[in-house]
Amino acid sequence: MADTAFDIGQDKSLLLVDDDEAFLRRLAKAMEKRGFEVETAGSVVGGRAIASARPPAFAVVDLRLEDGNGLDVVEVLRERRPDCRVVVLTGYGAIATAVAAVKIGATDYLSKPADATDIVNALLSGEGELPPPPENPMSADRVRWEHIQRVYELCDRNVSETARRLNMHRRTLQRILAKRSPR
Structure with missing residues (x-):
């Protein structure tokens, strides 16, 4: 499997926070196949609880959750584990929210639908490394x-x-x- 060639490092803990259960299950399974130790949460409250109790090395957080804003989870992650690499996902790709996510400490920002390979690439990209240009830019x-x-x-x-x-x-x-x- 070519997908397992990613160098995750020692700490493989990954927190996934999304209120779309089907997407969350699929992504969790895909990330486990790539070597991550996955914990999931379906809400801001659940994500904040896991981030406080067991801050992971990596996190993928949906911006809009039924009980609030995913950036609240990112804030807790930054407080509890400043080196955590966070990717913010959203179905509403907008520049203003991307800027807010990066300012608060997100490593990257991806619009849904993002596949597991895009997410892994964003999580593992080097500091200051620019992502490749999109294959199919927006019309x-x-x-x-x-x-x-x-x-x-x-x-x-x-x-x-x-x-x-x-x-x-x-x-x-x-x-x-x-x-x-x-x-």
Whole structure:
């Protein structure tokens, strides 16, 4: 198996925090195959508890969890184990949240869907090492959609306020928000 060729080091502990149970199970299994000793949590509370009791060498934390923000788990990890390598995952890839994640101490930031190899590469990348450019960069339509989503979230999901800030008709915005994201 080529996937087990990664040099994890002595401490192979990995904390996975995500509220999508199916994704969490698949990722845990894939990371165990790559040599990690995995612990999982489905919430901010669970992630913070594990981070406090047994701070891992590595962590993959979803940004949006049902009970709060995954960055709360990252803060605990940074307090308890400053050398922990943390990758923040999210289905809502936005520059503002990426900057916040890195400022708080995340090693990297990946948009879902990210596969196990991308996650391992992010966890094990050297300090200051730049990731390779994406194989398939986002289309202009996708970048526009991401921007609209970011502004929508910053306006606390208020359609009228978002439309005003984007200088767009409210109904046009509602149609855009009702559609799936472009590729």
